[in-house]
Amino acid sequence: MSLANEGLIVARTKMRKRGMLSYKTRKRLTPLFYVAPATFLFCLLMLFPMITVLRYSLMDGAIMKKDAAFIGLQNYETIFTDPVFWQSVGQTLYFTVMSVIFHLLIGLAFALLLNTQRVHPMIRSILRVLYILPWLFTAVIIAIIWRLLLDPNGVVNSILMTLHIVNSKVEWFSSTKTAIHALTFANIWAGYPLYMVSLLAGLQGIPKDLYEAAGIDGANEFQKFRYITIPQLMPIIISIALLDFIWTMQVFPLVWMTTGGGPIHSTEVLSTYTYKLAFSSYEFSQASASAIFILIISMGATYFYIKHQKAR
Amino acid sequence: MNVRRYIAAATSAVAVWALSATCAFAETNLEFIQWWEPEMPAGALRSIMDDFEAKNPGIKVTLVSGPYSATHDQIVVGAASGTLSDVVGLDGAWVNGLAKQGAIASMDSLMADAKYDQSQIADIIKVNGQSVMFPLASFVYPVFVNLDLAKAAGVDKMPANRTEFAAAAKKMTNADKNEYGWVLPLSLQNPGGIQNDVMSWVWASGASMLKDGKPDVENEAVVGTLEYVKSLQDAGVISPGIFAKKEQDKVEEFVNGRVGMMIDSLAHINLIRQRNPNLKFGISALPAVDGYTGKRGLPYASWGIGISNSTEHKAEAWKLVEYLMSPEVNGRLVSLANAFPGNVQAKPDFSKSDPLFEEAFKIFQSGHLANEFVGLPVAEDLMRDMNVEVQKMFDGQQTAKEAAANTQKQWLVDFAK
Numbered sequence: 053m054s055l056a057n058e059g060l061i062v063a064r065t066k067m068r069k070r071g072m073l074s075y076k077t078r079k080r081l082t083p084l085f086y087v088a089p090a091t092f093l094f095c096l097l098m099l100f101p102m103i104t105v106l107r108y109s110l111m112d113g114a115i116m117k118k119d120a121a122f123i124g125l126q127n128y129e130t131i132f133t134d135p136v137f138w139q140s141v142g143q144t145l146y147f148t149v150m151s152v153i154f155h156l157l158i159g160l161a162f163a164l165l166l167n168t169q170r171v172h173p174m175i176r177s178i179l180r181v182l183y184i185l186p187w188l189f190t191a192v193i194i195a196i197i198w199r200l201l202l203d204p205n206g207v208v209n210s211i212l213m214t215l216h217i218v219n220s221k222v223e224w225f226s227s228t229k230t231a232i233h234a235l236t237f238a239n240i241w242a243g244y245p246l247y248m249v250s251l252l253a254g255l256q257g258i259p260k261d262l263y264e265a266a267g268i269d270g271a272n273e274f275q276k277f278r279y280i281t282i283p284q285l286m287p288i289i290i291s292i293a294l295l296d297f298i299w300t301m302q303v304f305p306l307v308w309m310t311t312g313g314g315p316i317h318s319t320e321v322l323s324t325y326t327y328k329l330a331f332s333s334y335e336f337s338q339a340s341a342s343a344i345f346i347l348i349i350s351m352g353a354t355y356f357y358i359k360h361q362k363a364r
Numbered sequence: 365m366n367v368r369r370y371i372a373a374a375t376s377a378v379a380v381w382a383l384s385a386t387c388a389f390a391e392t393n394l395e396f397i398q399w400w401e402p403e404m405p406a407g408a409l410r411s412i413m414d415d416f417e418a419k420n421p422g423i424k425v426t427l428v429s430g431p432y433s434a435t436h437d438q439i440v441v442g443a444a445s446g447t448l449s450d451v452v453g454l455d456g457a458w459v460n461g462l463a464k465q466g467a468i469a470s471m472d473s474l475m476a477d478a479k480y481d482q483s484q485i486a487d488i489i490k491v492n493g494q495s496v497m498f499p500l501a502s503f504v505y506p507v508f509v510n511l512d513l514a515k516a517a518g519v520d521k522m523p524a525n526r527t528e529f530a531a532a533a534k535k536m537t538n539a540d541k542n543e544y545g546w547v548l549p550l551s552l553q554n555p556g557g558i559q560n561d562v563m564s565w566v567w568a569s570g571a572s573m574l575k576d577g578k579p580d581v582e583n584e585a586v587v588g589t590l591e592y593v594k595s596l597q598d599a600g601v602i603s604p605g606i607f608a609k610k611e612q613d614k615v616e617e618f619v620n621g622r623v624g625m626m627i628d629s630l631a632h633i634n635l636i637r638q639r640n641p642n643l644k645f646g647i648s649a650l651p652a653v654d655g656y657t658g659k660r661g662l663p664y665a666s667w668g669i670g671i672s673n674s675t676e677h678k679a680e681a682w683k684l685v686e687y688l689m690s691p692e693v694n695g696r697l698v699s700l701a702n703a704f705p706g707n708v709q710a711k712p713d714f715s716k717s718d719p720l721f722e723e724a725f726k727i728f729q730s731g732h733l734a735n736e737f738v739g740l741p742v743a744e745d746l747m748r749d750m751n752v753e754v755q756k757m758f759d760g761q762q763t764a765k766e767a768a769a770n771t772q773k774q775w776l777v778d779f780a781k
Contacts, residue, residue, distance in 0.1 A: 115444040116465050204604040205542050205622070225608035228759060312553025315607035316755045331440065333745045333778075334461050 102347070109340035116334055127341040131329075136317050137342070140325040147236050147307075147321055148300045152293055154240040159247025160285075166248070167255040187245035195309030198238040199225065225311050228318040235319050239306055247292060254288040255281070287360075294357040298350050322346050392680045393424045397439060398453025400501075400667050400701065401429035403631075408700045416687050423680050425451075442672075443467030450675040451684050454497050454668035456489060456738025457747075462670075463491035464741070469673040470494035474682040484709050485689065489668065489739045497739075498689055499666035501703035503631045504728055505560050506662070507651070510536075511644040513543065513624040522648035526565075526592055529625070529651040533601040536624030545601035547623040548593065549609035550755060555747035556611060559737050560663055561627050562754060565589045567661030567734035568650035574736055579775035581750075582768045588653070590757060590764035597758055607755055619643065629665060631702055633718050647720055649727045661734025662727065667703070704728050742778050749774040 073081070108114035112123040131137045162183050166176055186194070201208050202224035212218045224234040262280050271279070282289075304323035307313065313324040322342065330339035401409045413425040428449055430438065436458065442448035443465050452468060462468045472495050475482060482488065489497035507529075509522060517536040523529035533545025549557040563586075566573055571585030580586075596602055603609075603623050611628075618626045619639040627650060636643065649660050669688060671681045687693055695710035702721060705712055714721040737743045750771045757767040 116461070118466065199608070221604055223605050223608070226605040227607075231608075308553055311608055312551050314552030314752070314755065315550075316752055316759065316761075328745075328748070331437070332748060333742055334440075336444075 105340045105343055105347075108337055109344050111337050113337060114340065115336040120337070127337045128345075131338050131341050131345075136320060137325060139317055140320045140322050143232055143319065144301055144321040144323075146232065147239065147303070148297055150236045151239050151243060151300045152296050155244045155247050155296055156289065156293060158240065158244040160251055162244070162248045163251035163255055164281075166252055183248055184245045186242050187249075189242070191242070191303075191305035192309055194238060194242045195306050198234075198241075199310055202234055202238075226315060228315050231311055231315060231319045235307060235310055238310065239300065239303060242306065243296065243300070246296070250288055250292050251285060254285045258284045290360050291357065294353055294360065298353045298357075301350060301353075302346065391422050391424060392677050393426060394451055394677060394680055394684060395426050395428055395449035396451040396453075396684065397428040397435060397442070397449035398667070398669075399430060399432040399435040400453060401427055402431060404700050409697075412688070412693060412697060415693075416684060419687070420680075420683055423683065425684065446674050448672040448674055450672055450677055450681045452670050452672055454670050456497070456499070456666060456668060456735060457740075457743035459489055459497050459668065459670070459739050460491050460741040460743065463494065463496045466673055468496050468670040469675075469678060470496060471498075471671060471682065471685070474671070474678065478682065478686065480686065484691070484707050486706050486708050487733060491739055497668040497670045498685065498706055499664075499733075499738075500669045500688055500694065500706045501667045501698045501701050502664045502706065502733055503629045503666065503703050504662045504664045504724065504733070505564060505627050505629055506647040506649055506724060506727055508618060508626050508628050508636075509646050509648065510618065510621060510624050511646050513621065517624070519624075522646065523625075523651050524648070525651050525654045525656070527654050530592075530596060530599065530601070533596060533625060534599055537599075537601045539600065542622055543624070544603040544622065545624045546596060547603045547609070547614045547617050547626045548597075548606050549611055549614045550606050550751055550758075551608055551610045552748060552751055552755075554610055555744065555751040557609075558747040558751050558754065559735065560611075560629075560665075561614075562589065562593060562750075563736070564627055564650055564661075564663035564734075565592065567663060567736065569652040569656050570658040570661060572736060579772050579779060581772040581775060582765075585653075587764050587768045590754065590767055593754075594757055594764055606758060618645075627663070630704075630721065630724050633720055634702065637718065647724055647727070649731060660731040662731045664704075664733045664735050666706070666735075666738070667701070741781065746775055746778055749778065 109127050110122055110124060111120040112126070114120045162179075165171065166180055166183070171179075189197070200206055203209075204221040204223050204226070208224070209218070209221050212222070213220075222230060224230050258281065262284075263276055266276050266280055302323055303321070304327065307319060307321055307324050308327070311319040313320040313328065322345070326339050326342040326346065329335045329342060396413070398409075409429075410427060413427060417424055428438075429435075432455075435453065436455070439448065439452060439454075439458065439462070443462055448467055452462075454462070454468070459468070474480075475495065485498055486502070487499050488495045489499070507523070509519075509532075513536050514520075514532065517532070519532040519535055521528075523532045529546075536545040537543060548561050550561075551557070563573060566585050566589045569585065571583070573579070573581055573583075573586050575583075597606070603617055605613075614623075614626050615628060615632055615635065616639075617623045618628070619636055621640070621643065630647075636645065649662065652660055669685055671678060671685060675681055688697065689707050691705075691707050691709040691711070694705045694707040695712045698705045698710065699712045699714065699717070702717055704725065712725070714725060737747060740746055753762070753767040753771045753774075756762050756770075757764055762770070
């Protein structure tokens with residue numbers, strides 16, 4: 053064999069080796085190939101838009117100006133010095149916290165009612181259907197229902213006036229004093245079934261022997277509830293409350309369709325504030341800064357949620 | 365020999381393909397985004413486009429249609445990404461932003477090239493001196509009066525001035541029966557109530573909220589109007605729930621006979637007839653200040669038309685705009701849409717429309733179109749700012765003068781952007 057031929061063979065072997073991945077490398081890469089499609093979709097649908105919004109929030113006149121320049125944190129400064137923004141933050145927190153608390157209380161009460169053996173199964177089935185109804189409506193329908201019910205000439209005022217609870221027509225969504233409470237009430241009505249269904253599933257999973265043992269030890273109904281039911285439901289309660297907090301903080305259609313953030317900003321929440329900045333004022337950069345603020349708060353809640361899930 | 369035949373046949377085939385392909389490539393496809401098609405009788409706009417295509421071989425029009433708000437969002441996104449349709453349906457409130465963004469083209473050079481007679485156009489909307497929008501069809505906002513309620517209340521003629529309106533509203537109000545003289549929608553979701561139901565009083569009396577194109581909200585006419593609407597509220601003649609009320613609520617209350625008068629679009633006549641065929645109602649021009657004898661400004665909303673700046677087919681797009689603005693086509697389009705024409709020479713045929721349209725057309729011809737929000741920067745935002753100040757005034761937190769001053773302050777900031 054000539055020297056030239058030998059060289060050729062060595063080169064071919066090297067090339068073959070280079071072209072073929074070793075078993076170890078392939079083994080290491082295989083899982084990455086499995087997650088690649090999901091990662092690609094995540095980057096395309098989640099990461100890319102988030103980075104884009106973050107970039108917009110650091111620019112002057114994003115979207116509207118062709119030569120939008122980098123201006124650092126000026127947009128954040130602008131919105132943080134706007135009193136309406138802080139009013140929106142306060143109202144968002146009130147709306148969210150009250151919604152989460154009452155979702156939990158009403159959801160738990162109805163779940164207990166549907167789980168008790170003291171109510172006839174037929175009535176329980178009917179109640180189950182009735183109680184879950186609000187969950188079936190879209191936000192637009194819920195807004196229309198409550199706008200009609202709480203209209204100054206609506207059913208609620210009519211009942212309250214007949215019962216002499218109020219003397220005149222209350223303008224529920226049209227008064228600065230009542231609008232945020234009326235809105236929160238509508239949201240509570242719309243959201244409790246999620247808790248009810250989840251907690252009912254949790255209640256049905258609590259072993260009966262725990263209650264029997266407690267009964268033998270002389271525990272009354274309240275003590276059983278306090279020391280068995282609540283601790284058993286706690287993982288579900290925490291998970292669902294954290295998720296509800298994140299979702300409720302971002303509620304937009306219900307607020308928009310009922311009050312549009314008014315009257316006089318009294319129901320302005322972060323989502324409506326951001327929307328108006330973007331699609332009414334065309335201040336997409338400031339809207340992006342506000343959206344990033346919402347994202348950070350949501351991420352805080354998400355962190356606790358993930359931590360809680362890991363702990364379980 | 366056979367080979368030669370094959371070659372000849374193949375050459376012919378290639379030639380035919382090339383010819384047809386060239387024709388195909390030569391054909392221009394115009395995209396026309398608007399919200400009008402769903403609001404017109406089924407197939408009406410398409411049939412106008414078919415006629416245009418027949419008269420302009422080589423141009424095809426694709427209609428991109430959707431509801432108003434979805435179309436707005438789509439136009440905003442299209443303008444931002446440079447993918448705006450060739451021909452664009454426009455609302456006066458969007459024009460300034462789109463023009464400043466460079467998304468819609470100036471039609472001045474196109475008009476000059478075509479030696480277009482601008483005098484036939486009822487109104488040309490300009491931004492920075494550039495003609496960017498023609499109102500193709502206008503929907504005026506007269507006062508609708510429930511004739512049964514008026515008769516029962518002893519109101520025997522349409523109110524012609526503010527004093528007569530206030531008196532009529534007072535007579536028609538009976539809170540115990542849930543009947544009110546007037547309805548005012550001031551929801552912040554859609555602040556159009558400021559334009560249609562509040563500032564329209566200013567324009568009806570020949571006054572203005574602008575001076576040299578800049579805000580002039582603190583003038584007597586505007587403050588006087590704010591004081592007037594506040595006096596109506598104080599008199600208890602406005603249907604309750606003002607701050608959460610939207611335009612559709614206003615129409616609904618009128619349809620149900622709960623309010624005596626409303627300022628509303630003529631486009632709703634058919635809807636009102638459908639919803640309550642027994643309702644007897646009439647229309648009249650918006651009352652002016654007492655003693656005013658000049659021409660009345662008629663508030664209006666319009667279907668505007670413009671051309672995208674990013675289109676590669678500006679000449680073809682102009683042909684479509686010119687066609688739609690021509691007297692004959694414009695007359696046909698507005699007759700179908702129950703609107704008034706953008707071309708002053710157009711003769712709409714209202715013979716098949718509601719008799720009130722004939723009456724409204726007389727009001728239209730005796731007055732002039734007035735909507736000062738058209739073409740203003742961030743027009744919707746301006747309305748919303750003023751809406752908040754008017755709400756504060758109604759809520760007793762400030763006087764009409766303070767509301768006007770605060771609006772002026774806010775508007776100056778918006779104009780400076």
